[in-house]
Amino acid sequence: MRRVFLERLMDWGALPKTRSCPAENCRSEMKLMADTRFCDGVSWYCSAVIPKKNGKRIPCQNRLSIRMRTFFEGSHLTLEQIILIVRGWSKNTPQKEIANKISVSKNTLIVWSSVCRDVATDYCLSHSKLIGGPDKTVDIDLLHGKKKYDTVQYLMLGGVERESGNYFLAIVNERKTGKILAAMKQWIEPNTNVVSDLFKEFSLLSNEGTKKWKTDYRVHFIDPLETAAVKAEGTWWYTKRRTPCKKREDCLAGYFAQYMFLNKCRIDDIDPLIEFLRAENKFYDLDQVSFDTMGRKLSIEEIEARLKEQDDVVCRMVENAKTDDEIRPSLEALLKMKADYKIATGEDWKGRSDEIEITIASEVTYKNNTNYIEENSMNIKDEISDPD
Structure with a gap:
């Protein structure tokens, strides 16, 4: 069996x-x-x-381990438990019911639900479609997302076509009118009725540049109050209703992605569990390396972005004359990440901190990274260590 x-x-x-x-x-x-x-x-x-x-x-x-470089890597749960969690997540089963069925803690389910939403978000980003057109109505909104083991807060623009259920999800990063309009132009067809309360927030209806853009692109902005009769049936209402109140600002993107992923599976008449497992396999690429604890694989570009972020943290602490004890943990984390990067790519990563004289650098655990690289090169480059 x-x-x-x-x-x-x-x-x-x-x-x-x-x-x-x-x-x-x-x-x-x-x-x-x-x-x-x-x-x-x-x-x-x-x-x-x-x-x-x-x-x-x-x-x-x-x-x-059979879990190496897979969605299951790093977890203490059995494969059967993880599959049952994903199955429950895909059916919107209450967490309490799942916890009682497979004997896991509530906190464990919270973590795994977040991981599932991460996969759904990646899925939606890669399956976005150009939507809208004449006599079509598209609801859009800004969505915040924060991955469980990531310090980066993502700002995304999401849109759903009411008639077909097709959608797009795009990262905009900055809460600026220009960025939002650029994403709209990329993903929304001309002659579309666009419904959102963003237009009041960004004064899009009175901005002269935006008026010209509206005229040239022929997009019709509609206040959501004008469509109150159908708003309760829309995706945003459903998504926000399911999102815990305390998490609405930070996690709406993940819940939106979960809804759109499951809705697409329903429309295409496919098993959401199987589609999820196929999707996560694509995002846990065997040729990528990871610094995360749940087996989450990151691309080299993502790793470089994290290195730069950590490098900036260390530099700010040095420039603000923090004590050695305050700097040490951040510096150790940076040097370990640099060592992992060298193991994975064979190249040194240089940042601003390399140009600053840090007096405690000779005392940290990963001095020159030499011993660490020798001991961990096979674990990181080839990932042959037992994750269990």
């Missing part, structure tokens, strides 16, 4: 069907073997024979 369950996860794309040995002198195809040393009871095992420097040949015997 266990093997059947794993094969089904592989068919759905949640687990890889094959693995190559990460050892540089091997790279042979690994086999799935029973292994009680791993929490899932199985592991990828390399039975190939490889040469050593002295000319002798020895068995490789590398072992990898």
Whole structure:
């Protein structure tokens, strides 16, 4: 039964069907073997024979967790529990009911629900469509989003076409009229009726430049009060109603993405669990590296952005004459991230902090990064450590 369950996860794309040995002198195809040393009871095992420097040949015997570089990596839950959580999330099952069914804490469910919304957000960003057109009505709104293990606050513009249910989700980052109008022009067809209360906030109806843009692009702005009769049936009403009051400002993008993802599955008549697992497999790319604790994979560009952010934090602390004890944790975090970056790319990352004399730099754990890189190069570059 266990093997059947794993094969089904592989068919759905949640687990890889094959693995190559990460050892540089091997790279042979690994086999799935029973292994009680791993929490899932199985592991990828390399039975190939490889040469050593002295000319002798020895068995490789590398072992990898089946969770490595997947959505499940880093979790203490069983695969069955995680699948049941995602199934419950996809059916909008109350968290209390899920917790009682699979015996997990409320906090664990909160974390996993956030992770599921992250995947749904990535899905919506990559499946956005050009919407609107003559006699079509589009509701738009600004959405804030903050990923559970990310310090970055995202500002997105979301839009839904009432007639078809098609949508777009675009990152705008800045709360400026120009950015919002640019995103609208990219994702909304001319001659569209656009409904939003953003127009009052940004004075879009009185701005001369905006008036010219409206005339040239032929977009008709409508106050939501004029459509009060149908507003209760709209996506925004449904999304905001489901979003916890304390989280509406920070997490509306995630709840919007969850609603649109599940609605698309309903319209296309596909199983949301299977579509979710296929989606997360695309966003947990095997060629990416991660600094996150839930196995969340980040692109090199995202890692560089985090490095710059942490570098700025350290520089501000030094410039504001903070004490050594205050600077040390931030500096250690920066140096570890730089070490991980070098392991992943083979290159040094340079920032403003490299030009500032930091007196405690010689005392921190990752001095010159040498020992850390030697000890962790295989874990990060090839990711062969046991995440369980």
